[in-house]
Amino acid sequence: MTKISMSPDRYTFQAENYVKRCEEKGEEPSEDYLNIYKSAKQLDEENMINPEWAKDNMEYDLRSTEWILEKVRNSDVYAQNLYAAMCNRDFIKNDVWPILTSKTWSCSWRSAGGIVANMKEKGDYIDWYCSGIRDISVDMDDDQFQQMTKEQQDMYVEFKSYVGEGFVTDEIRSDLLKLGWLVVDDDSTE
Numbered sequence: 001m002t003k004i005s006m007s008p009d010r011y012t013f014q015a016e017n018y019v020k021r022c023e024e025k026g027e028e029p030s031e032d033y034l035n036i037y038k039s040a041k042q043l044d045e046e047n048m049i050n051p052e053w054a055k056d057n058m059e060y061d062l063r064s065t066e067w068i069l070e071k072v073r074n075s076d077v078y079a080q081n082l083y084a085a086m087c088n089r090d091f092i093k094n095d096v097w098p099i100l101t102s103k104t105w106s107c108s109w110r111s112a113g114g115i116v117a118n119m120k121e122k123g124d125y126i127d128w129y130c131s132g133i134r135d136i137s138v139d140m141d142d143d144q145f146q147q148m149t150k151e152q153q154d155m156y157v158e159f160k161s162y163v164g165e166g167f168v169t170d171e172i173r174s175d176l177l178k179l180g181w182l183v184v185d186d187d188s189t190e
């Protein structure tokens with residue numbers, strides 16, 4: 001059986017914050033509300049062993065292919081770029097039947113963040129959600145850059161390497177093709 005990458009923290013962000021809000025208000029958390037997140041996690045676990053779910057499913061391919069998992073785990077920039085590529089995009093399996101039937105795959109921004117968290121095997125969707133929305137006008141000259149600590153320099157370089165949601169870098173496009181997926185291009189987003 002193929003191992004599928006999963007974050008132990010997936011499906012915890014919203015539930016934990018709900019509990020905190022209830023505690024702050026002095027209220028008891030609703031078990032029905034908390035069960036929504038337990039159900040989502042359970043469904044994800046069931047999907048991982050369902051061969052029908054895996055068929056023509058880019059999430060399955062991303063979460064079960066070691067070379068792309070390693071790239072995501074070794075680089076937050078790559079992980080963010082993959083997250084951004086999945087947002088506002090359709091993909092199609094590079095195979096005759098999916099192409100002939102126009103069977104596409106897509107996901108929400110939250111799902112894209114969750115996929116990346118699962119691939120990294122840590123965190124939740126919120127660690128990536130909206131990571132491409134930033135003030136790209138932040139720029140500095142060499143003197144300003146040299147006055148920063150090494151850690152600040154690294155963070156700045158990483159920040160400048162993040163891309164907006166919906167943008168597909170050449171590296172991501174190439175890697176998805178190696179994985180067997182084509183980006184369905186829409187000229188209005190580039």
